[in-house]
Amino acid sequence: MNKLSNKKRAFLFQGVGADYRDLLDKFDKEQLEYLKQYCSTVNEEIGIDLYAYLINSEDKESVQYDKMFYDWIAIYTCDYIVYQHYDNSGIRPAMMVGYSMGLITAMACGKSISFAAGLRMLQTIYEYPKGHADLCSMGVIVGKTYSEICDIIVHCKTENDVYIASENNDTCLVISGIKDSVHQVLKIAEQEGAIKASTINTPYAFHSPYAARGIDMFVNLVEKTTICDGEIPIVSVFTQTVIQSASDLKDELIKNMASPMNWNASILKLGEWGVNHFVEVSLDDSLTKISRLINLDYEFLTYKKFIRLKSTM
Secondary structure, three states: OHHHHOOOEEEEEOOOOOOOOOOHHHOOHHHHHHHHHHHHHHHHHHOOOHHHHHOOHHHOOOOOOOHHHHHHHHHHHHHHHHHHHHHHOOOOOOEEEEOOOHHHHHHHHOOOOOHHHHHHHHHHHHHOOHHHOOOEEEEEEEOOOHHHHHHHHHHOOOOOOEEEEEEEEOOEEEEEEEHHHHHHHHHHHHHOOOOEEEEEOOOOOOOOHHHHOOOHHHHHHHHHOOOOOOOOOEEOOOOOOEEOOHHHHHHHHHHHHHOOEOHHHHHHHHHHOOOOEEEEOOOOOHHHHHHOOOOOOOEEEOHHHHHHHHHOO
C-alpha cells in the first residue's frame, strides 16, 4: 500500500452513462452503510429514493424510475464513496480530471462544493435542456480520427448540426447535435469502416452549442451556490490548464455544458508535467479503457484492481 500511496497521481472522474446496479458488489459492508447514508441525503435534497433503485431488487420491476437521471445520481454518489475509500487508504491525488459531469464529482471530492450542492447541480443540468431536447442526440465513433470524422460531417452536409463533443483519444471521439444528423454521421462512419459507431443514451446534445439553450437556469444556480477554492487542483479538459480558485471553477462549470472537450490532450498534458499514474474513481473502468490508449507507458489503477491489491496486503 505504501508503494501505491507514494506515487504522484491524477484522479479521473467519469461522466454519465453507466448503470451501477450490478456493480455494488465492489462495496463492502461499511461502504454499503455509507451508501445508505448518502442516499438519505439524496432523498432530502432532490426527492428521489436512490437506495430503493440501487438495492431493493424486488422494486426494480414494479416501480417506474427515471432511469437516466437515477443513474446520473448513482454515479455521482457511488464515485464520491469510492474517492473516500481511496483517501482513507492513503491513495490521494496530486491533480484531478473530470470527464464531462465528472467535473462536479471532482469538485465535491475536492471540497470546493458540498455533496448536496453537487446533487442540485446535476438535477438542474438534467432539467434545463428538456424544453429543447426532443431533436438532440449524441454518439461515439471508434476507429476514425478527428479529421476523418470532420470529413464525414462535411460529406453529410451537417456542419451546422453535428459537432465533435470530445476527443477521447486519437481514434475514439464523441459527436453531439441534432438527432437525425448525428444518426446520419454514425451510419456513414460505420459504412466507412469504423470499429464502432453507436448512439449514446441521452436526449441532450452536451458539449455542443445546442446545450447552451436554456442554460441560464444552470448559470443562475451556479451563481447562487457556495463554491470555494478547491483543495486539489483540477485540470481543465477544455484548456489543459490547472484551475483551483472558486471563480475559475465557476467558469469551468458553465463551460462544461456546451464546450467541446479534449480528454486526449488533457491526459497527455499531465504526462508532460510528470504525472503519468492515473486512478479511476468509479465502479467501472470506462475512463481507463479510453485513456490507456493515449500513451501505453502510462499506468492506470481501477477500483477493481485496487480492491484486489488491497486484499493481498
